Amino acid sequence: MxxxxxxxxxxxxxxxxxxxxxxxxxxxxxxxxxxxxxxxxxxxxxxxxxxxxxxxxxxxxxxxxxxxxxxxxxxxxxxxxxxxxxxxxxxxxxxxxxxxxxxxxxxxELELAWRLLSKEEQNRTIAVTGTNGKTTVVTLIGRIFNDSGKNCIVCGNVGLPLIDTINTESNSNSLKKDLIRVIEVSSFQLEKTYKFKPHISVILNITSDHIDRHETFENYGDLKLKLLANQNKDDWSVINIDDQYINKKIKAISEKKNNLPEIVKFSLEPKDDANLFYRDKHISYRIEGSSGEIDIKGSFLKGRHNISNIMASIAPAVLMDINKKSIEKTIKNFKPLDHRMEYLGFIKNIRCFNDSKSTNPDATSVAINDFGKEITLIMGGKDKNMDFSGLIQILNKKVKNLILIGETAPRIYGLAMGSCHDYKIYKCKTFEAAVKKGFEVAGPGEVLMLSPACASMDMFRDYKERGDRFKNLVTSKK
The missing domain is CATH 3.40.50.720 (NAD(P)-binding Rossmann-like Domain)
Known part of the structure; x- marks a missing residue:
């Protein structure tokens, strides 16, 4: 042993x-x-x-x-x-x-599994955290690496726990020595880590979530940033410089810590300090002596948030010398994951979207941002003590009908009624009643969207069960 x-x-x-x-x-x-x-x-x-x-x-x-x-x-x-x-x-x-x-x-478990990896295995790790987009990004990174011929597995907070990728004498498996581990990491997992030190860390965004567990946004943000706490100049950290909170915290960390990882910055705008940026349906990159453009025209991943997700996925691939053409091909063939702005079809003259994975206000803000004022929005769920004030301000620009469900319905109703709003508000006691109401009030050619901005556990086992129920109810109307 x-x-x-x-x-x-x-x-x-x-x-x-x-x-x-x-x-x-x-x-x-x-x-x-x-x-x-x-x-x-x-x-x-x-x-x-x-x-x-x-x-x-x-x-x-x-x-x-x-x-x-x-x-x-x-x-x-x-x-x-x-x-x-x-x-x-x-x-x-x-x-x-x-x-x-x-x-x-x-x-x-993340800390335990990390300590059971060999040094060589630790040097082939990519860890991704953020409030939104983690699963899309780790899945896309995994696909990019595997499509290029690398041996890669996606694990952590999605799929296999990291411990399942450990080879032991008594419990050997088919995982190869050159395996690259792409690890989705949640704030819950980071609470009890001490030596976890991925070779490449990726921090997508940090907005309010899980305040019922972490008590304050500052506590939550600090946990997310633990991802790079043990990294040094031999490592890399890929960060979203469009996120003001991340920018501020990275600057504060750099003033206190000398041995920082090499920082790779991505932005939706062509900023001077951005290593990756978006312009004219292309991602331009200049990382570690490598530069080029990747064409993302025709990608199935829609919306500005997904452009950020694509950039966050390209950076580790460039750092680990994946061929540009291979990266481009994978991105163009990659389809959105279930329950993430999943288009269900044009049903009863209404465009229907399942966005059950939006379990916090910022995710729902992003989801509705690419539409006009045409949305009938089903929203609400388990109360995680989150701040809905920013989302409430956006609703007036995008929403025609707001249908509230779950534990948070009374609180969101009070916030909406106290705002200057011009949309209609309905409260429904059951999920089925909410979907029925959605089809009654949405106009021809408009959008019916489930994007709850809340967790699901007050009414469902998880967001997948909630999304599947929505899909079944919606498609039964065909």
Whole structure:
């Protein structure tokens, strides 16, 4: 066994949260650890569904605890050498507090997996964060690399957890030595990272989100910027200089930290300090002695936000010497992902769009920005204590009918009614009623759009279920 695995050899691991990430940690590391205890506060968690075909029963070094019991938690903490928290587990849950009080190291799965990568593997990592656009960008980067003949996998907050890409003697897989890992990283994952240091970091944008968890926008922004905290002059950071918050924070960081990564800047405008910029349906780039233009005319990715996403995807490819023609071909063939301004068709003389992935106000602002005043907008969902004031100001320019659903409906209704608005507002108790109302009030040739600006968990399992329900309801009208 390689020396890096001494980190967990003969250790007792406590895994908190048995969703996809927690289960992956157990499956990957059970044969390497002295023991693993997995704990989840859901007493009705279906372990057979969670573990799938993995033989979790009859393992002497695996213990699973379901349900919340503080006395059990106190007992479990006594034997733990290292605690791994799943992304959905916040600091304020009792068992995490107990671990911290007992000075037991608490890491995210991202931190653990990072430390189990070899130095060579760490040098082939690209990590992407941002409030919006992460999944589109990591998917496009992965496609660019794989289409060019490179061996690349997209992982992290989308698809496989990073831990699943680790090769171990006891759990070998087909992942090759030259694998490039493109990692989507959320603020939740970054909470418990300490040595995570991607070779190329990409920061897309930072706007208000997850304030219910992080309490303030400043806390949230600082977590996003942890992505480059450990990087040095041998690394690269790709940043969006159209984002004023990112610009301000990078300048402040550079005044405090001498050993910064090389900064690659992208912008929608041809600014003097931009390494990539957009002009006349082309992306111009000048990075590390390489320069050129990439034609994006005819790309399926529409809207200015997607031009930014394309630039953020081109930069790592240029840095890692991907052929320009290959990059261009992939971009032109790449189609938008489901639930991201997904065009559903011209139904009952109305253009219908599923943008269920817009789970914060800024994402919805971006979604409606490329339309005229023609939108019937279905909006609302779980309240994450976000600031809707900026979005409310934009609605008057783009929206003819606002249909509100979910937990946030009363709050958004109050903000809209208190603004100078000229659109009609409807509140619906069910999702089905909202879609029905949308078809009733949208005019011929106009737009019916689901772009909730909120998370989905008040009414649905996740944004995918919400988007799928919308698609089914809309397409049933054909």
């Amino acid at each position: 390689e020396e890096r695995f001494n980190l967990i050899k003969d250790k007792n691991l406590l895994v908190i949260g048995l969703g996809k990430t927690g289960i992956s940690v157990i499956k990957k590391l059970l044969d390497l650890c002295l023991s693993i205890t997995g704990i989840d506060n859901n007493p009705e968690l279906n372990l057979e569904d969670a573990f799938g075909e993995y033989p979790y029963t009859g393992r002497n070094n695996l213990k699973i605890i379901l349900g919340k019991d503080i006395s059990v938690e106190k007992e479990v903490i006594k034997s733990a050498d290292l605690v791994i928290v799943s992304p959905g587990v916040p600091d304020n849950v009792s068992i995490v507090k107990l671990a911290l009080e007992n000075k037991i190291s608490v890491w995210s």
